[in-house]
Amino acid sequence: MLKYAKLIMTLALAIPLLFGCAANNYDNEARNNDNRVQNVRYNPPDRNRPTNQETRMEVAQTAADRVADLKEVSDANVIVANRTAYVAVILSNHLKGKMTKDVERKIANTVKQTDPKIDNVFVSTNPDFVERMADYSQKLQQGRPVSGLFEEFSEMVRRVFPTAR
Known part of the structure; x- marks a missing residue:
C-alpha cells in the first residue's frame, strides 16, 4: 500500500509540473507572437500626396x-x-x-x-x-x-x- 501511495504522490506532483511547463511554453509562444505583431513596421502614407483628411x-x-x-x-x-x-x-x-x-x-x-x-x-x-x-x-x-x-x-x-x- 505504501508503494501505491508513493506512486500516487509522485504522479500528483508530476502532473502539475508537466502541465505547468506546457502552459508556460504556451504563454511564451503567445508572447513571441505578440512581439511579432508589435514589431510589424508601419508605413505612413506618402506625404507628397495629400488626402482629404489633411488640413494643411x-x-x-x-x-x-x-x-x-x-x-x-x-x-x-x-x-x-x-x-x-x-x-x-x-x-x-x-x-x-x-x-x-x-x-x-x-x-x-x-x-x-x-x-x-x-x-x-x-x-x-x-x-x-x-x-x-x-x-x-x-x-x-x-x-x-x-x-x-x-x-x-x-x-x-x-x-x-x-x-x-
Whole structure:
C-alpha cells in the first residue's frame, strides 16, 4: 500500500509540473507572437500626396506679393491648402473689375512659379471672397488654430469654386 501511495504522490506532483511547463511554453509562444505583431513596421502614407483628411493651410505671402506686383492687380491674398492655391484679387482700376482668362492665367502662372509644388490655382475677384481671404490670412499669420478655420474655409471654397475638390 505504501508503494501505491508513493506512486500516487509522485504522479500528483508530476502532473502539475508537466502541465505547468506546457502552459508556460504556451504563454511564451503567445508572447513571441505578440512581439511579432508589435514589431510589424508601419508605413505612413506618402506625404507628397495629400488626402482629404489633411488640413494643411498656409498663407503664401511671397506669391501674394508677386501677384499684387502685376499691373492688372491692385491687391492679392493667397492661401495654399495642400497643393492648391486660392487667390483673392482686387483688380487694378484700368480693368474695371473684369477678370479675363489672360489675366487669370497670368495670376495662376505667377503663383505656380513661386511654388512649383502647387498643382491647382483658383482665382476670384468676388468681394465676399476677397474680404474673407484677407480675414483668413490674418488669422493664419497670427497663429490661430487651423482645424475650425479649415472647415469654414473649405465651405467657402466649395461655394465660390464648385469645381474645386
